[in-house]
Amino acid sequence: MKMGSAASSIASNSTQIVAVTPKDGPESIESHFDEAVSVFGVLDEVRKGELEQTDAYIVACFGDPGLYAARETTRAPVIGIAEASFHMATMISSRFSVVTTLSRTKIIAEHLLKNYGFSEHCRRVRAADIPVLDLEKDDGGRTLDIIISECLRAKKEDEIGAIVLGCGGMADLTPIISKEVGIPVIEGVTAAVKLAESLISLNLTTSKYGDWAFPPQKTLKGSVHSLSITDSYQQLNRRYISS
């Protein structure tokens, strides 16, 4: 999986990247609906990760699906790749644009920018209008060319200093896009890895005081039953307190 490779390539020696594709959900995320139905998988993987005492989680979809919910279920840092790339972009440019895949998902990026506080740092959210899975295809560079063209338009028209790539599937293309476009290009998967490592170094974990405290203990019905917040799940998380 190329996102895992991108993550591993940037990680510190002491960091082990475990790349997982949730067993439940859509193959690509291209709508509010896809986002919504991918959350189950995100929460499921965090839950599994807790059993393995995972140090930090990265939600590797540009819509950061289930981010706050995931944070409630663990003390480990949870980083979304959209937020990660926005944070990084503001430190190396005063204004940036986002280049994402489908037009219909631009609104998702706009919502995130607003909620994270970066609306004014982003001049424009652009779409290359390519389906996410085309990023996986060997099409002789056609998809890559489309993305680069959109990035060049952003560079020329948007009064920006950097570009944020709006899809985790572009992770492996970042170096070549960056080279062709000639301005800094930020990609979220790698950015998130460094931010997660940073938080761990700083001994900063998701606050369990206030609205990201563990969810109230509760049995879930039906197909989401496996995610129930049980007493033993909460015990599991108490490991952090003793340490």
Next chain:
Amino acid sequence: MKMGSAASSIASNSTQIVAVTPKDGPESIESHFDEAVSVFGVLDEVRKGELEQTDAYIVACFGDPGLYAARETTRAPVIGIAEASFHMATMISSRFSVVTTLSRTKIIAEHLLKNYGFSEHCRRVRAADIPVLDLEKDDGGRTLDIIISECLRAKKEDEIGAIVLGCGGMADLTPIISKEVGIPVIEGVTAAVKLAESLISLNLTTSKYGDWAFPPQKTLKGSVHSLSITDSYQQLNRRYISS
């Protein structure tokens, strides 16, 4: 179910209210996590509703979980009870406060207010600090008294003209709270029923042009498989076009 009763009591004669509790998910929603895991049920019910040619949907949880995703999957209007109550509140008061259940969910209401554009119309989000299911208990009015006290504090301190009740479970209590507090009290379930009826009367349906168009056809894996967007599901929805 008292939300269904509240809805029915306010509905027009020609409106049939079908109150359903999703078979999957939490019994009450008191965290980002509970919100997230309730979305499956919301989407599942809309899907079932489509088979029955439902005219409009109401998401009867104050966090409006899955609202945009649900809208993508149908042409019928989908109304959240939080948005419904905010819309109504601004038409009868220049400023309002929200009184919800648990403190930890105040942030959810704040996010909604911001995303819907009502942040400045709301002076304060307050919590009565009662678990949602206490609203179902027969406790001799103790829970009701706590809510009324918080509403009276809001009336006295917040420079408001109206109060929005921040939980669907308070639907049946609205008349008595309103009477005790002496200013307009808005409750979302009933508000949403009237807004849904209004949209239908106006022949206004969820726009299928732009970012709330039907989600791309896609097979979902694992536990969310039943929600897959298939060709036949999309056919189903084309009924609106022919008419």
Next chain:
Amino acid sequence: MKMGSAASSIASNSTQIVAVTPKDGPESIESHFDEAVSVFGVLDEVRKGELEQTDAYIVACFGDPGLYAARETTRAPVIGIAEASFHMATMISSRFSVVTTLSRTKIIAEHLLKNYGFSEHCRRVRAADIPVLDLEKDDGGRTLDIIISECLRAKKEDEIGAIVLGCGGMADLTPIISKEVGIPVIEGVTAAVKLAESLISLNLTTSKYGDWAFPPQKTLKGSVHSLSITDSYQQLNRRYISS
């Protein structure tokens, strides 16, 4: 009067629409000045309506002139057609554009969007650049064509899901515009009727607690004398309290 017809056509059976044109003021509203001088008529009609125990008022000019002042003078709901259309638009589309008459009135719509909280839901306020009264003329569909063209430009360029028509005079044209443009088109007069009916059903009236309380009793001088807030006017309004 076509706005009255539009209103009546959408109203519930139990609702009686009384369409009035104030005897004072401009024939059309196309500037801040026209807005300002139309307020007398709005307040005068509400005052007359109170004698007839009117249940709700609609201010049928897209600038919502005198809205807050009118609300102070009655317990009955008062709905502006601009606010009504904005509320409805946000429930069926994530972003909309406004198509109004003259360019010089675009700023009025922008101010309303900002004050109501809908600035970010509206991508753009557009003007077809036609005088309001041209909407009354039989010009063989020329004016209609201009409006439709502007709506189609909005659909193509603005990344929207719906269009709000920015003039009450377009009320009767809505169905044909909607059909030609192929996305939901919201018109304020009809939207306001349904919102007014909704508030009445919900037993929600303009809050008299806080800044929309009845104005202080006061004798007005000169040409506005007839609007004076007298003791007997206030008595009149007390009917709501006893009931």
Next chain:
Amino acid sequence: MKMGSAASSIASNSTQIVAVTPKDGPESIESHFDEAVSVFGVLDEVRKGELEQTDAYIVACFGDPGLYAARETTRAPVIGIAEASFHMATMISSRFSVVTTLSRTKIIAEHLLKNYGFSEHCRRVRAADIPVLDLEKDDGGRTLDIIISECLRAKKEDEIGAIVLGCGGMADLTPIISKEVGIPVIEGVTAAVKLAESLISLNLTTSKYGDWAFPPQKTLKGSVHSLSITDSYQQLNRRYISS
């Protein structure tokens, strides 16, 4: 009239202050309604002023009623006392508070602050809760004491550097309030005089390009007939162009 005196006392030698009380409207402005019904008088006085080739107008009520409408009807600068005081306050303090008369009018100041862009410069709008006309009474300094107390509370609690007095009727009290409170106190009537003089010195007049252009020629019906925009009125204003 004390506002006229305050204005004259601050005006340049070459400036003649003509203080007028409109013959139509309320004696004091204490609600949205009072604001609305005072606009006729404002527009009437500007119209009369145009016949006398007045160089600039000041709307001496803290709600700046009819400001944009008045600007449309003349090329001469029109300054509201609220805006005037906000402008001045931001140049001598990073944050200020407003102290006005009645609580119910606080919302009017909040709307102005928002529309003018000064919301974040104002920490708090406070009310001394005194009727406007009490400012005219000889009550042995009781009203003055109440205002000073509220100003001192603002100084102590609001983290401000200056106070804006939120009522034209306080114009003559400014020096004593300022002395007692010990921080800069800004009053709008005097501030507006200096801003009007400044604009005239700078040869800056209300832009007639765009949305403050003269209103379309139009005959008004009924009680506002005298304000009709006639051909001769527009001719009158063309004096500016020839010069």
Next chain:
Amino acid sequence: MKMGSAASSIASNSTQIVAVTPKDGPESIESHFDEAVSVFGVLDEVRKGELEQTDAYIVACFGDPGLYAARETTRAPVIGIAEASFHMATMISSRFSVVTTLSRTKIIAEHLLKNYGFSEHCRRVRAADIPVLDLEKDDGGRTLDIIISECLRAKKEDEIGAIVLGCGGMADLTPIISKEVGIPVIEGVTAAVKLAESLISLNLTTSKYGDWAFPPQKTLKGSVHSLSITDSYQQLNRRYISS
């Protein structure tokens, strides 16, 4: 120096303009860096001015460099030419555009607009893309033509009523630009002179209560030593209190 001439030409008879170019710093300001290194000169001149009991200061660079710092070091009003022009522009037009010199400094104007609260009053910040010192050259009107062309584009495209010139070096060109463009053109140096005179007339001085109080007494090291806040400097400023 032409900025001095522009200032003198507009000043009241009783106002003496002392135009100074700091002995330290860049010849023109065309970047964040230039802004930063010009602050020393600004503070140095204010310090010298205090010895001469200067009544008010104008920072005559459109980035308003060192404005808040300068205000801390004196009770006299300190006005930046950017803020001055923004204030004036909002009183004669509902929306304006800025026309500045180099593209790279547009972000500086955007930051100021945001911090001063005028972001929504400004439709667009435009650059004529001319180096600042070209404004000093005798190039047969070429630079002037470029500026006028950009202003005309703003007039045509931006839906504005006025233009703000974004560089002090354009001060002498204002009358001709204004004449050619045909809408009000605001220039900051002259605007600042009138605002400074206004504040002095109003007896309003920089608040010394709160965050613009005199800086804590402190000896500065190295090349900025001469700016140290000493006891005698603070004594100097106490002159205002005794008076």
Next chain:
Amino acid sequence: MKMGSAASSIASNSTQIVAVTPKDGPESIESHFDEAVSVFGVLDEVRKGELEQTDAYIVACFGDPGLYAARETTRAPVIGIAEASFHMATMISSRFSVVTTLSRTKIIAEHLLKNYGFSEHCRRVRAADIPVLDLEKDDGGRTLDIIISECLRAKKEDEIGAIVLGCGGMADLTPIISKEVGIPVIEGVTAAVKLAESLISLNLTTSKYGDWAFPPQKTLKGSVHSLSITDSYQQLNRRYISS
């Protein structure tokens, strides 16, 4: 120097921390003025650092003085400790408060929060009201106790999940404050080190396209002459391009 120690203690093995105190400027930064006069030193140190091919810079004062100017003068990342702590805080808590030293500097933090986009993530900026240099004194823990008390008040009153320490001088106190307060406490110096390392790992450098491009070549006069942007300085920076 304790900030250097804090930085070194958190840095990766491959990172060498060079802690420098500029030879010019104030000993502590407690006002807009102190900020302004510290910028010379910041720019001077970056210039020196460039000769040594420094990989990244940290501006270790909570006001982030000279941040944008410094960024213009180098391709290496430049991180301010205020921005660093804000970024980190938003990833582990939905809302935080800042606890800084003197009340008068609260406005500086408020400005930064606004410009960086974090205003809504920060509930409140608080001051412990201690002079910065008291942090250096051995006062038996008195200063520490005051800071902890303010943090505990923030925890209790502000509805937050984390606290940001608003002064670089608190760097060494973070572990003990964190332990006493019982919620995550973020400190900027250490946060900035990890962000700088992250950017370097990601091969992200300050964008030289757009408004953070190198400043125009220019000779500075007087005391800031040594900072002049010369041809050779620009050559120096071209090292990045060849590599």
